[in-house]
Amino acid sequence: MFDSAILEVAIGIVFIYLLLSLMCTALREGVEGWLRTRASYLENGIRELLFDSEGTGLAKLLYEHPLVYSLFPGSYASPASGQTAGLFTRGHKLPAYIPSANFAAALIDIIGRGPSPADGAATGDGKEHPNARATHPISIADVRAHIATIGNPSVQRAVLAALDTASGDLEKAKKNLENWYDSAMDRISGRYRRSTQGVLFWLGLFVAVGFNVDTISLADYLYRNETQRGAIVAQAGSIARDAKGQASSYEDVKNQIASLQLPIGWDFLFQQGSKDRASRLAAEQSSDYAPPGGRTLVDDLRPAWDKYHAWLMKPLGWLLTAVAITLGAPFWFDILNKFMVIRSTVKPHEKSREESSEDRQSGAAGMPGAPPATIQIMPPPTSVPTPSAELEPSEDSHDDGCEVEVTDATPDNELPAAQGGVI
Incomplete structure (x- = not known):
């Protein structure tokens, strides 16, 4: 089963791919018209x-x-x-x-x-x-x-x-x-x-680098920010329900992306990662810092990774964005619809635990999956026994005390109510 956060990150990334594909398709149509x-x-x-x-x-x-x-x-x-x-x-x-x-x-x-x-x-x-002049x-x-x-x-x-x-x-x-x-x-x-896919790839790479649309950074940002993730999932759901709400021009797509307030553009470059790295480096440079379990190879390579990983991950993120754009807007719209269907089936189980049915509760005392208990109504007997046969005591039985003589008995109306008296 998908984790809810990971599924919502995937929906957000697919939604961004859809918007960028629409943008590059509009650019491609402009180039084609010229x-x-x-x-x-x-x-x-x-x-x-x-x-x-x-x-x-x-x-x-x-x-x-x-x-x-x-x-x-x-x-x-x-x-x-x-x-x-x-x-x-x-x-x-x-x-x-x-x-x-x-x-x-x-x-x-x-x-x-x-x-x-x-x-x-x-x-x-x-x-x-x-036959040039023939009319037949x-x-x-x-x-x-x-x-x-x-x-x-x-x-x-x-x-x-x-x-x-x-x-x-x-x-x-x-x-x-x-x-x-x-x-x-x-x-x-x-x-x-x-050839159109080739043009879309170069347009997608231009948009990815020009606007700093890095798939890896976007996924990391959405995973860390639940509020922005929820906002983009809600907007993606409205687009998936109504295809007419899709942006159809370059300006519409640009405004829609800007309204999402995502780390797109060079102003957001390394902001989220720099804070995490700064806090980690400050902790590692302290005199009393000791890595748990002793120093490992990862600890030795981490400074070089913090310094140079942007030069490795940024181009990879841009390349992933450009390749995704070449698949086209219809492809990502279908994927978005499928993800929204999966989310609609997963989300209700996360909000409340599934309650067991009454039949299961009634059969819990017995074997698992036992059928519910039924009440059987017995038919009346064909012959009714005589009262003498039922009420006549045996000769040796005096358990009821009927033959004990009682002297000086207190009347019922004189007994207190707690001892069975009559008020």
Whole structure:
């Protein structure tokens, strides 16, 4: 069973992690809105999917197709040769999301009718596409007949595989292309999430060092201060009960952390530990001080630990904070809810001891767990004995004194009440 203080310290630490994760997520969204890194990852994934690393062939035609071009303002600019998306790659005004249906329809239209009219509907060799001016619906036969015009053998092979498994149904062929696109985007999304965690780690490390958010110092402070621990647990409980009460902006999180009055910031550095070390060093330097049980190796190493432990523990506390922030606010919100449930089941048993039930008390005189005693009502006898048989004394019995002669008896009304007299 968890100790109540340790459980409340854990709740306080998780609550701080939740607030810091919200803060860093807000910062990350601000950086994302400026750089549009998500759009750069999408563009890089489409170039990889269409085997167009330079962005001058089929990827450019796709972005300039009306079904995709309408999703973003501006125009498509080919990236630098071999450029890949990174943590701080700018996506400019490219779309951050392209629906799979738009991708499949645009690719089928590019193959069946050629590039968009804005580009002159010209193929790779500069000639007009044979089906550029056709107004009839595109069929699978049109796609097969003009697939060589895109000049991309790898994409040709993928599209032909989608057509072969469609059994002559163009809608099914489009669905196959959508699945091909979605599987590639799943891989790109995983890559983007990993980069986001990297950004959150560096933001978390910046916040941890800049605001001196040391996990180890926080845990020690909460364990020693019951009042602050209770206040932060109460606030964490209100957040766990109502998710709408979470801070959603950087300023809200900053104000909420400031209201907790925790040892966060450089003003609190070493305050709690310095008092304890000063009192201990003063006691050790006194002439009559003698360590209990004799001097040990720990006593010899303690001065060096008191002098240098901050240089070891502080970076470790900052690193723990930064790593925790990378897990994200949803993760810590779920952990906080679980801890609050555990606390709600532990706390009532600590306030009052569990009383034993009445059944247990009645069976305490007998065997443990004995069933409660029952009262049995006996039925009346079938035959009633005669009074003579019950009241007739034996011949040899004179115990009742009925045959003793009594002389000079005192009447009942003359006896005192204590001796049975009648008043």
